[in-house]
Amino acid sequence: MVYDVVIVGGGPAGCATALALKRFDPTRSFLLIDDADQIYSSFLAPALSDRLSQDTSIGNHTRCTGNASAWGSRQLQEQYSIMNPYGSGLHLDRALFDQSLRDACCETNSDCVPSRMIRERFISVEKQDGTWSVHTEHLDTRTSNCHRSKWVVDATGRKQSSHGSFRVKLGAKVLKKDNLLAFYSLFVSSEDDNDHRTLTEATESGWWYTSQLAHNKRIVVYHTDDDDASAKVARKPDGFLDLLHNHTVHISQIILERNYSLPPGAKFPHCTAAGSSILEPICNEVERWCAVGDAAMAFDPLSSQGIITALNAGCFIGEELTKRIAVESDGTGTTDGICSIADYFDAAGQRYETQKKYYYRHARFDGEFWAKRRL
Ligand SMILES: Cc1cc2nc3c(=O)[nH]c(=O)nc-3n(C[C@H](O)[C@H](O)[C@H](O)COP(=O)(O)OP(=O)(O)OC[C@H]3O[C@@H](n4cnc5c(N)ncnc54)[C@H](O)[C@@H]3O)c2cc1C
Known part of the structure; x- marks a missing residue:
């Protein structure tokens, strides 16, 4: 056909x-x-939003309570979801979210x-x-x-x-505007973490963000250009951790205070293209x-x-x-x-x-x- x-x-x-x-x-x-x-x-x-709410209620996606960023200054600027007319966002389990969309296409x-x-x-x-x-x-x-x-x-x-x-x-033809890379790692902790914000932090050679994901995991991502000296360092676990703790203030603090560590046996950080x-x-x-x-x-x-x-x-x-x-x-x-x-x-x-x-x-x-x- x-x-x-x-x-x-x-x-x-x-x-x-x-x-x-x-x-x-x-x-x-x-x-x-x-x-x-x-x-x-x-x-x-219509079934999509029910599925999203259901998956969120059983903890597969988590609510984002706001955004905090140390961007124009060292201090955190906060925007709380309660002040947002659209309410809170979601930290998605992307594989699950995409599967929900594909299921909706079949249904x-x-x-x-x-x-x-x-x-x-x-x-x-x-x-x-x-x-x-x-x-x-x-x-x-x-x-x-x-x-x-x-x-x-x-x-x-x-x-x-x-x-x-x-x-x-x-x-x-794909016209690349820049060569931004994202180095990301999951962290795990057995301690409670009640911080459900997305936290963004600018540093000399790029910028970082972290969000708490479902099931006691937290993602930390570092963005820099492929030709920046820090890109070579960020590829290795020790280098990634050195940059995290020496370059960021707020994200490093969250990782240390809540005793997050790299998951044993997992090969982090990963690197992916993130340019425009x-x-x-x-x-x-x-x-x-x-x-x-x-x-x-x-x-x-x-x-x-x-x-x-x-x-x-x-x-x-x-x-x-x-x-x-x-x-x-x-x-x-x-x-x-x-x-x-x-x-x-x-x-x-x-x-x-x-x-x-x-x-x-x-x-x-x-x-x-x-x-x-x-x-
Ligand atoms: C580090 C990073 C962080 C991001 N964070 C955010 C964020 O916080 N919020 C946000 O809104 N966006 C974010 N994005 C962007 C977001 O992920 C993408 O814009 C979005 O996924 C684009 O959707 P898409 O359907 O175009 O492509 P994709 O989500 O990449 O989907 C492409 C699909 O095509 C399939 N496919 C690929 N090749 C083939 C093939 N040869 N044969 C068959 N199937 C194939 C893949 O399996 C996949 O399912 C982020 C991106 C990056 C890199």
Whole structure:
């Protein structure tokens, strides 16, 4: 069969695209392909917010009681959730949250439309006679499959797969704005920790944050550029701990006072890319492909906007694709209400750049790490 849309990547962006397609035109078919390990916005799927509340009530996600930051000065500036009209945020168990989204995509499928989600890995993509052929590999059996569609959506996130990334195979280029890295480690403690804030701290060569996670764990993350001398040091457990205790004041204090330590036997810290990037182009309407989420535009984690931006963009892309497919396939739609995908991402990119400069300009350090983000 030929699906209306094949979406590769079942993170927030891919799931929101699938759910929006379903919501705006339930007659359209999609195939959602994701290779994440299997584990155990209510606008898109009402069951989602119940599932989120349920998972929070049993302690799998935890409430965030506010944000504290030592950014423009050494002292902590606090913003309490009780003062926020939206209430408290959540420290998510990301694997569980993403699985909830994927479950919602499967739950909303009607019997007559053959939309589905499969656990396969994207390998390659090509166009034959105006139809996309997406080649995948089954995660367990390693058998190859081919799925055909009118449109393809790259929602594979920021990482390049070992087979080369989907977006590059579509002919697009990733333009990196910087080379920010995130070094992160989990810490464990047997003592009670009642601090449920997110704490951010600027230092000479980068910035740190920590949040308490479910099940007595705390995550500590250090962000710096790949060519900063501290990046080499942060790769090793001792170096990471030295930087943590010598460069931070408040985060170090939390770790020491509550007797946190690295989990025995675990290999921390891990390192992941965390820089800003944009895909050029983000979509090609003639060829019928587009990217969404981090695959289209990846943000600095300082923004804390990655998930919400991925969900919003997925809603937008899902709705826009239903309009285009209606016009292209059966002439039921009208081109009047069609919005430009490129303009949507341009506006999102400009908002992000303005805010990013604002926050980096207000940090109290002037070293190279900070100076290059203020240009
Ligand atoms: C250090 C760090 C901290 C962050 N902190 C925050 C935060 O506090 N708040 C926030 O909102 N955002 C945060 N973000 C950003 C946020 O994680 C991303 O913006 C968000 O996950 C983007 O969603 P996505 O669906 O585009 O991509 P992803 O979440 O990366 O999902 C991509 C999906 O595609 C699948 N996939 C990839 N390749 C293939 C393939 N070849 N075949 C099949 N499937 C594939 C993956 O398994 C995955 O399920 C942070 C990012 C970093 C790096």
